[in-house]
Amino acid sequence: VTDISVQKASTREMRYLMDFDSLTGLYNRDSFTRRVDITLLSNKEKKEDGKYALVYLDVVQFKAVNEIFGQMTADSVLQHISTSIKNLVSDRGFGCRIGSDRFCLFVESYGQALEQSLQILLEQIANYMSTYRIICNIGVYVTCKEELTAQEMVGRAILAQNVVKGNVKEKINYYRDEMRKDMLTEQEITGLMNNALKKGEFVVYYQPQYDHSTKKLIGAEALVRWFHPEKGMMSPATFIPIFENNGFITNLDLYVFDNVCGFIEKKLKENVDIVPISSNFSRYDLFDPDFIFRLEHIRKRHKVDAKYLRIEITESAFVGDSNYINSLISKLHNYGYV
Numbered sequence: 001v002t003d004i005s006v007q008k009a010s011t012r013e014m015r016y017l018m019d020f021d022s023l024t025g026l027y028n029r030d031s032f033t034r035r036v037d038i039t040l041l042s043n044k045e046k047k048e049d050g051k052y053a054l055v056y057l058d059v060v061q062f063k064a065v066n067e068i069f070g071q072m073t074a075d076s077v078l079q080h081i082s083t084s085i086k087n088l089v090s091d092r093g094f095g096c097r098i099g100s101d102r103f104c105l106f107v108e109s110y111g112q113a114l115e116q117s118l119q120i121l122l123e124q125i126a127n128y129m130s131t132y133r134i135i136c137n138i139g140v141y142v143t144c145k146e147e148l149t150a151q152e153m154v155g156r157a158i159l160a161q162n163v164v165k166g167n168v169k170e171k172i173n174y175y176r177d178e179m180r181k182d183m184l185t186e187q188e189i190t191g192l193m194n195n196a197l198k199k200g201e202f203v204v205y206y207q208p209q210y211d212h213s214t215k216k217l218i219g220a221e222a223l224v225r226w227f228h229p230e231k232g233m234m235s236p237a238t239f240i241p242i243f244e245n246n247g248f249i250t251n252l253d254l255y256v257f258d259n260v261c262g263f264i265e266k267k268l269k270e271n272v273d274i275v276p277i278s279s280n281f282s283r284y285d286l287f288d289p290d291f292i293f294r295l296e297h298i299r300k301r302h303k304v305d306a307k308y309l310r311i312e313i314t315e316s317a318f319v320g321d322s323n324y325i326n327s328l329i330s331k332l333h334n335y336g337y338v
Contacts, residue, residue, distance in 0.1 A: 036153070
């Protein structure tokens with residue numbers, strides 16, 4: 001007779017470490033996706049009827065919890081989230097810690113019941129600490145007749161979550177096929193933008209501004225359009241949000257400003273009467289520490305007086321740090337801009 005209890009215990013421990021996250025007790029990514037695939041394979045009818053949901057959850061600014069409260073508190077937050085997930089799925093599903101502060105859960109639930117469960121989950125997580133509200137964003141993929149692997153479902157749930165990522169008001173978003181098309185559009189536009197700028201595919205137009213009481217032309221606003229050689233004119237509503245997300249918007253805004261200064265320089269040389277022209281700048285431009293230096297460099301290169309230029313700043317620029325924006329506006333005034 002040989003006592004193998006120690007060996008068996010060691011094997012169980014190894015198996016646990018292979019399948020589960022040691023901090024939270026939830027499945028790791030590989031074991032989670034494997035279980036999802038198995039569940040859907042054996043419950044095809046429920047899957048096609050949309051009775052299952054794969055949910056991706058990301059903690060907003062979790063790094064701040066770590067920096068403010070320390071590692072132990074941060075770990076306790078992650079453990080609380082995992083407990084809340086276990087309570088939600090109960091015997092109807094299972095959860096997973098997919099990354100440092102990112103989680104997935106797979107549950108047999110749909111419609112209003114699913115929505116209510118997720119809202120409760122968000123509240124439970126948010127109220128864990130009395131001194132700090134923990135905000136999470138959620139992306140949901142609801143199963144259908146489309147044949148996808150669990151890994152692909154996770155990808156689509158992440159795609160849905162990316163739409164509301166960082167949003168403190170809209171915290172839950174459901175995957176729609178349009179999102180995948182939008183993602184492909186974004187990737188395509190990102191791949192084209194630098195070359196388009198070099199080739200001059202962005203064209204600046206001037207929308208006149210009139211004093212309605214006198215019918216006198218008092219100014220103009222510079223508007224940019226993208227004319228792609230194959231796709232034709234692309235709507236700003238398509239490319240501007242993408243440029244704001246990837247930071248390219250500053251390059252485009254300065255390109256427009258450069259065109260405005262060049263246009264005014266040309267008209268002054270032709271002795272044409274000039275009205276001030278407005279250029280739009282977003283908050284992404286204003287938080288560039290070299291913003292005014294870059295404006296001045298362009299203006300001086302074209303030898304254009306600042307009195308012919310107007311700087312338009314959207315209200316959203318003041319969200320977050322109005323003191324900084326007010327200071328920047330004062331500096332712009334000092335340089336002669338309106």
